[in-house]
Amino acid sequence: MSGTSNVGGPGVYEAGDQRNYKDSELDTVSRFHEGKPNSHLANDSKDERTIANKLAREEQRAREPEQKDIEQERYERDATLPARAHGNEPSKGAKIDQELREEEEDYLARKGKK
Template structure:
């Protein structure tokens, strides 16, 4: 007997893509507004894959920005405690940002 390429062994969730999701049309339209890409030109199946791709790009972009701005982000992203040097770097960045903000406030106060 031929099974026709379908298996009843194991759990179906192991073989199905866990990152695929059916999106409401309103979600697709909202993402289209923010990214500026035409998502309505895709077939429904391809449209969901494109939405997933755009969302993963957004997540990667945010992580890259956080890695630039926060030395402790990489460790906390992976569930680890940040290294002492990274914590000190973060404190120094915060102090410098505060000093620059105060300096900027003082400069704008003088020019007025």
Template sequence: MSGSQDTARFDTSVPNSHNNLDRKDQRSHANTVEAASKRRMEREEEEMKDPLEPARRHGNEPSRGAKIDKQIEQEEEQMLNDKGKI
């Protein structure tokens, strides 16, 4: 086998081949940090979709401000839907 064919099989990895919680995983530090950053960004994006979600996830009642944000969001969505129908 030539060198390029030999390394080609290592270019892709099996899905879920790395365990994020395993400290003995052979990933580089940069890859571990990148994966953690990606997970954090996904969580933050999810929280921004619903202002009530962070409090509910922790078992608390959402704050008054979060409830108002949700109400404003729903009103704006309704206004956009109404404008789209005209």
């Protein structure tokens, strides 16, 4: 026989991705940091992370300063920005919010708070 079968050619039987890797070939990265970001939800009852990994993450979170997105900071300063960014006229409520915010900033600036 020539090594072929009714199931398929010899390529079917090659090791390919079924190969067992040696420990020296594997990365020594911490298992906690593998996977996609935000793939584990902190409050998910079905999440199978160990208690030690959950505690380690909470310790990291306590040490990290909270970072705000640049867009979020701009939206907090200008209530009409989201509508104008999409080429629309801001709503009446957004305009009023922006006016109130500007008046409040002026008032605090006059009092010397800012």
